[in-house]
Amino acid sequence: MSSDASDSEATDSEASDSEASDSEASDSDASESGAPVPDLSVPDPLVPEPLVPDPSDPGAWDPRTRHAQEAYTRRRLAVYDAVVLGLFCSVVWRCPRGDMLRLYRRATGARHLDIGPGTGYFLDRCGFTGPPPEITLLDLSQECLEMSAHRLARYRPRTCRANLLEPLPLPDGAFDSVAMSLVLHTVPGGWEAKGKSFAEMARVLRPGGTLFGSTVLAEGVRMNALTRRLLVEQHRRGNFQNQGDSPDGLARALAAHFPFSRIVVRGNVALFRATA
Template sequence: MNDQQERAAAAVMAGQAVYTRRTLDLYDLVVLGLSNALIWKCPTRRLLAHYNEYVADTHLDVGVGTGWFLDHCRFPTDRPRITLMDLNPVCLERASARIERYAPKVVRANVLEPFELETGPFDSIGLNYLLHCLPGALERKAVVFDHLKPFLAPGGVVFGSTLLAEGVERSGAARALMRFYNAKEIFSNQQDSIEGLRRELAARFEQVRMEIIGCAALFSAR
């Protein structure tokens, strides 16, 4: 591994290391209950509606957080087949326990690197609030779509959301909190923009939809 690869690997580990059992205990309240509505200006109920619009009966969720959205969204079947993917074992543990009723499969992997899956293909792949946590510019982070596409079923959809720093309206509080999170390497989105995200999606998918709510971009691609 060369120096650049070592730095990239270290940045990936730093970005996910903040999610401990203690921080996950507060995540739903702080992020979903407060920050989304008051800071990012994209209410959690709108992100949930995005899930409800696109989630399918065979679903891969990447960057699972606490599993709140999978716990609350409306699947088109009573027995969805769900695979959870994350680099952080604590997140996987929390999310899989939360949706234990669906008997999800669990995969620990770095989505920035090629990976293998025993499950799939998937009719939907979700990346909620993942991209702004990955290190590097959007051009580099967009490799996640290249790694995920082989596991997408014909006619399937990749959907998700991310917080942007350029081309969106941000309050003073949003700017300050993003600066803090970027300094702590929790976020890496200083140059993430609407056009950059649209360009990376359009380079890989034929149909792309984007909606900007506050400083969040909600996207879907087929």
């Protein structure tokens, strides 16, 4: 071995010993001073954890969703049956509420989930026969949940405040039927985004269970001057989020999650039914 190599090794050894001494001195200083040595594997309690949005908190909603929910005040819900279900459905959207009610009477099962129940009008007039149904009402609007639950109090419904576009806090296969009446045209996003809710509907339905409902369309249907003018006004106000919604888009979204589905168009409204 050459002298240069020996000197190098000696120097490295001295440096290593020096670093070790420095480390020991540092540890000794920390110990003598009483300062704790921080454990980086434990989260610092002074550093806040990242906030996870609460889906029931209006501040966490999409602004379009928040605006749509703000429209459902108690004052407006008091005239909802007469104005929206009566006047608008029949005259403007050209689909009488009786067509929607018939769908309820044919498709509602013993364990039923109603999404966007409004005032509870359809379930109130459904005319159940046999044992009382088990009803769960789901909506983002607390006002809608309270009003519909009060109207349907004879059935002792459960209520669930949740965002339709998020995973629902409901068990798999818990329902015989799910209704979404006059809901989807208020949900932001196209059919790709709205279709994600169908995956959740398929999950909470038992095999062979039924999804049914109605939605106002903005494309692929004939419109008179009154319908077109008021649809544009609903878009301007932010009450409707159905730009581009067509029967074909709805059919594709349903087919992605249900083996069987059927759509009937009445005026500007699609009445749909699908089997899990």
